[in-house]
Amino acid sequence: MEELILKLKQEIIExxxxxxxxxxxxxxxxxxxxxxxxxxxxxxxxxxxxxEKNYGxxxxxxxxxxxxxxxxxxxxxxxxxNRTK
Amino acid sequence: xxxxxxxxxxxxxxxxxxxxLENQGMAMLNDVYRSRIGDYPKFFKMDALCKVGFxxxxxxxKAETDGEISQRKAHGTSSRAVLLFNxxxxxxxxTKYQATIQEVDNFFPSPAIxxxxxxxxxxxxxxxxxxxxxxxxxxxxxxxxxxxxAEQIANAFQDSETESVLTGWVDCYDENHFEARMLIINRxxxxxxxxxxxxx
Amino acid sequence: MVVKISDNIVSPLGMTSEENYSAxxxxxxxxxxxxxxxxxxxxxxxxxxxxxxxxxxGHYTFFEQIVIKxxxxxxxxxxxxxxxxxxxxxxxxxxxNVYLLDxxxxxxxxxxxxxxxxxxVVAKHFGNPNKPVVVSNACISGVCAQIVAMRLLERGAYDYxxxxxxxxxxxxxxxxxxxxxxxxxxxxxxxxxxxxGLNLGEAAATMVLGAKExxxxxKLVRGAIRNDANHISGPSRVGEGSYRALKYVLGDCSxxxxxxxxxxxxxxxxxxxxxSIAIERAGLLDVPVNSLKGYFGHTMGAAGVLESILSMRxxxxxxxxxTRGFENLxxxxxxxxxxxxxxxxxxxxxxxxxxxxxxxxxxxxxxxxLK
Numbered sequence: 001m002e003e004l005i006l007k008l009k010q011e012i013i014e015x016x017x018x019x020x021x022x023x024x025x026x027x028x029x030x031x032x033x034x035x036x037x038x039x040x041x042x043x044x045x046x047x048x049x050x051x052e053k054n055y056g057x058x059x060x061x062x063x064x065x066x067x068x069x070x071x072x073x074x075x076x077x078x079x080x081x082n083r084t085k
Numbered sequence: 086x087x088x089x090x091x092x093x094x095x096x097x098x099x100x101x102x103x104x105x106l107e108n109q110g111m112a113m114l115n116d117v118y119r120s121r122i123g124d125y126p127k128f129f130k131m132d133a134l135c136k137v138g139f140x141x142x143x144x145x146x147k148a149e150t151d152g153e154i155s156q157r158k159a160h161g162t163s164s165r166a167v168l169l170f171n172x173x174x175x176x177x178x179x180t181k182y183q184a185t186i187q188e189v190d191n192f193f194p195s196p197a198i199x200x201x202x203x204x205x206x207x208x209x210x211x212x213x214x215x216x217x218x219x220x221x222x223x224x225x226x227x228x229x230x231x232x233x234x235a236e237q238i239a240n241a242f243q244d245s246e247t248e249s250v251l252t253g254w255v256d257c258y259d260e261n262h263f264e265a266r267m268l269i270i271n272r273x274x275x276x277x278x279x280x281x282x283x284x285x
Numbered sequence: 286m287v288v289k290i291s292d293n294i295v296s297p298l299g300m301t302s303e304e305n306y307s308a309x310x311x312x313x314x315x316x317x318x319x320x321x322x323x324x325x326x327x328x329x330x331x332x333x334x335x336x337x338x339x340x341x342x343g344h345y346t347f348f349e350q351i352v353i354k355x356x357x358x359x360x361x362x363x364x365x366x367x368x369x370x371x372x373x374x375x376x377x378x379x380x381x382n383v384y385l386l387d388x389x390x391x392x393x394x395x396x397x398x399x400x401x402x403x404x405x406v407v408a409k410h411f412g413n414p415n416k417p418v419v420v421s422n423a424c425i426s427g428v429c430a431q432i433v434a435m436r437l438l439e440r441g442a443y444d445y446x447x448x449x450x451x452x453x454x455x456x457x458x459x460x461x462x463x464x465x466x467x468x469x470x471x472x473x474x475x476x477x478x479x480x481x482g483l484n485l486g487e488a489a490a491t492m493v494l495g496a497k498e499x500x501x502x503x504k505l506v507r508g509a510i511r512n513d514a515n516h517i518s519g520p521s522r523v524g525e526g527s528y529r530a531l532k533y534v535l536g537d538c539s540x541x542x543x544x545x546x547x548x549x550x551x552x553x554x555x556x557x558x559x560x561s562i563a564i565e566r567a568g569l570l571d572v573p574v575n576s577l578k579g580y581f582g583h584t585m586g587a588a589g590v591l592e593s594i595l596s597m598r599x600x601x602x603x604x605x606x607x608t609r610g611f612e613n614l615x616x617x618x619x620x621x622x623x624x625x626x627x628x629x630x631x632x633x634x635x636x637x638x639x640x641x642x643x644x645x646x647x648x649x650x651x652x653x654x655l656k
Contacts, residue, residue: 016130017129017130017197019129020129040516042196042197043197045196045197045465046196046197048466049194161514163511172399172401174381174421176398179457180386182457183386183457186456186460189324194460194464196461196464199461199464199465200465200517202383203423204421205421205422205641205644206423206517206642208422208512208642208644209641209644210517212512212513212643213514213516216514217512217514218513218514218526218529219511219512220509220510220512221422221510222420222422222644223421224418224420224421225401225419225420227404227405228401228416236437237418237433239440240433240436240440
């Protein structure tokens, strides 16, 4: 799981253009939206694309994103259970 | 004094004074952001056209307010219009977006790129940064014709709330070919006379 | 004062403004469910023009063909000479020929994807010597183009303006909105409690504007563009830009004079909610509100021109057009939306639009009485 969490952090940084953020700056249990990294609605949509592109997981309802993208740890857990790639 | 910013993929000039820069292209813009601006992480989400327009407008506004940027955002204003022009529209973002859908077996349309496939988004980025509630518009021409541009700027003053127009040519053909020529024109100024300064 | 001399609509509902108005009044729409169209993996609902119906001679893209077809009709009706230097072409479009970016399409030169180039092709078709002005201000372009034209005419720069709003659909645009999860899987429901997003559409709509007042003419009274200064794709939660635009165009007009506000009404959760807030803030809660997106889908660069033309015809017909797709109000403020035909004797309306980039536009129209 640790490897996946690190990989996920790197992918998020790249996909969302978080230029000055390093993986060690991201607390995997901190909330991604709101205060945490200050991500917005477009970032949430881009994370949906990331899930499909890198892990073969299709989210049909964007509202599922609210639960799954709570934190990197929650995301990694969901991915490990549902990935097809 | 009329402040003018002229930048392209190789150089940045504020009021005719070139900045000392090591890099070119996007790396150069990122350097200018980091050394002269630096307080707006959203900058790195912007597409190239928006970065070009944003950096140019920040340098221009810093020159206008003698560096006292914090003052200008206090209340927001509708007295300043943002009216920009170019030839390429949002071509760079369009091309990048097309790449995300071109291959049937690698089809991953990107919302973060798609949102920038409209040239007026750069006017939106400038409005958000500066709390400009006034008129924002984007006009595409097939060349930087100063008479046409002057006519459109003159027209903008027909809105009775508009006292000044942040305006100019902001074009990004691709990440290695871009330019911005930006200035602020105030009501009752000789528009064509002021505009001519962006070609000097 | 700027007046409307003639108009035309080319859309899936017809090739003339009359055909379009009759179809809308009869509650028709060509919104259809497409599966596998253009090899797109996800299905979508859209209103598309039958390509066979548009036959314009010459090597033109489909976008240019619908623009030329619509402009030709409006110009003919106006009886003006489009080759005159006193005539200016103003084109409103968001994506023009963007479909040409597909590497498999090679029948036009690369630079045809540039908006200034395609506009020039159109102007040259009509022999017009002036450089056309292309307004590309997201989905409010149609109203912005009218405002740009109004200002040019009011300052005496030209005698006539041919304002054309047009966009064609393509995999580029459809997939983009799909990535935004902004599209409804069914026919759209503006302002409705169960609305699920927008439908896409395509059209070309033209107005010929002039600077000479005549009796019994339609006047473009006042227009305004204002920014939310909030977010590049999400509308302001307080409808800031939309409210400011409405306030400006109302001026010292009373809300009583306004027959209806023809809203943007795209049927996304956020847009319709935002417009209801702006309408309330502007003191227009008692004024009927409608949206025409249920007949055409969102025609993007064409919307501002198309929807204004139909609104003018509605007032000429003493009618408030129903909001097709609406059933139960699903926005915070009690805006007066209806799915049945309304009657009005009032002579003014406001066209309201919003677009990506936080921009909003409003335009006040008034029909002058015959003296």
